[in-house]
Amino acid sequence: MPASPPSWPWPRSPAQIQLLPPKRISSIRSYNVNDRQPACRQPYRGRLAPSPTGWLHLGHARTFWVAQARAQAQGGILVLRNEDLDSTRYRMEFAEAMFEDLKWFGFDWQEGPDCGGPFGPYAQSERRKFYVAALEQLRAAGWVYPCTCSRKDILNAARAPHAEDEREPIYPGTCRTRSAGQPEPGARSPAVSGPGDASRPAPGTRFNWRFRVPEGETISFVDGHYGAQHFVAGRDFGDFVVWRQVDEPSYQLACTVDDAAMQITEVVRGADLLPSTARQLLLYRALGWTPPQFYHCALTTDEAGVRLAKRHDALSLRRLREAGHAPVSLRAGW
Numbered sequence: 001m002p003a004s005p006p007s008w009p010w011p012r013s014p015a016q017i018q019l020l021p022p023k024r025i026s027s028i029r030s031y032n033v034n035d036r037q038p039a040c041r042q043p044y045r046g047r048l049a050p051s052p053t054g055w056l057h058l059g060h061a062r063t064f065w066v067a068q069a070r071a072q073a074q075g076g077i078l079v080l081r082n083e084d085l086d087s088t089r090y091r092m093e094f095a096e097a098m099f100e101d102l103k104w105f106g107f108d109w110q111e112g113p114d115c116g117g118p119f120g121p122y123a124q125s126e127r128r129k130f131y132v133a134a135l136e137q138l139r140a141a142g143w144v145y146p147c148t149c150s151r152k153d154i155l156n157a158a159r160a161p162h163a164e165d166e167r168e169p170i171y172p173g174t175c176r177t178r179s180a181g182q183p184e185p186g187a188r189s190p191a192v193s194g195p196g197d198a199s200r201p202a203p204g205t206r207f208n209w210r211f212r213v214p215e216g217e218t219i220s221f222v223d224g225h226y227g228a229q230h231f232v233a234g235r236d237f238g239d240f241v242v243w244r245q246v247d248e249p250s251y252q253l254a255c256t257v258d259d260a261a262m263q264i265t266e267v268v269r270g271a272d273l274l275p276s277t278a279r280q281l282l283l284y285r286a287l288g289w290t291p292p293q294f295y296h297c298a299l300t301t302d303e304a305g306v307r308l309a310k311r312h313d314a315l316s317l318r319r320l321r322e323a324g325h326a327p328v329s330l331r332a333g334w
C-alpha cells in the first residue's frame, strides 16, 4: 500500500508557473514545449499503461520493452498503471492475464496496483477524484464547454472529409459558440459553480465536455525518437472530448492527469499516439503542470504489414506462451 498520500496538487516550480497561459490565448501562435522544460529532471520515472480490454500482444510488449529499457538505463522507476476506465470493454480475465503475461515476458515494475507505491492508486477506475478535480479546474477557467453533438452530427458537419486519426473527424465547433458566455480561457472564475449553473445544459441532456483548442496555434515538441513534431490546433485536431457523456474522463484527460500526478518524467508509447501528445500538451498548459518528455515507438506490424491489434490472437503473449515460445527468443530481433 502507498507509503504516503499522493500530494495533489504538488507545489508549483518556477517552470510550471511559466506554463500558465496568458489571459488571451488567441494572441499566441506557437507553443514550443521544449523551450519550457527543464533540461533534465531526476529521478527518471517511466510507466507501462496497458488496458485490460483484450490480450496483450507482441506489439504492446515491444513498446513496453523500450519503456523498461529506458527506465533501467537511467536507473529510474517503472510504474505499472492499469488503464481500466473503459467499462464497456473491460474484462476481469484480461486484467488478470495482463499481470501474468507481463511478468512472464520479463517486465519488472517498482510501483503498481499489485505492489503499491507513493502515487497510488494505480488503477484508473480508482482515481476518479483526480479526474473530477482536473475537470473542475478546466471548467472554472473556461477551457471546456458542454457539447451535445452526437457522433452522427459531427460526421455530418465535419469541416474536412479526412479523419484526423483513425476514429475521429475534426470537431466542427458547433457547440463552441453556444457557450460564449463562459469565461475566457485562462481567466480564473471566482469559484467552481454548482451543477445548476448556466454553462451546463439542462438536466437530463447527454453531453461531453470538450476542450477549446487555440485555433491556428502550432504545438511543437521534440520527440525522443522521431525528433521535432508540429501540430496545428484546429487543423490537425479540433476541440476534443475530456469528459464523456457516460460520466467518465476521456483517455486524453485521464492519461494527462495520471502522468502528472505520478510524476512521470518520460512517456514511452506507440507512434499512433503522437497526435494525442499535442492535445495532452494543451491540457498540461491549461492545468499549469510541467509536461513529461515523450518517446514514441514505431508500431509493430504483422507479415502483411498490418499493424498488430488485439485481434491478432496468434501473436498475443498468451498464445505465444502456450505455443512454447520463450520471451528471450521473441525479443531476439529487437
Ligand SMILES: [Zn+2]
Binding pocket: 146, 147, 148, 149, 173, 174, 175, 176
Ligand atoms: Zn457539439
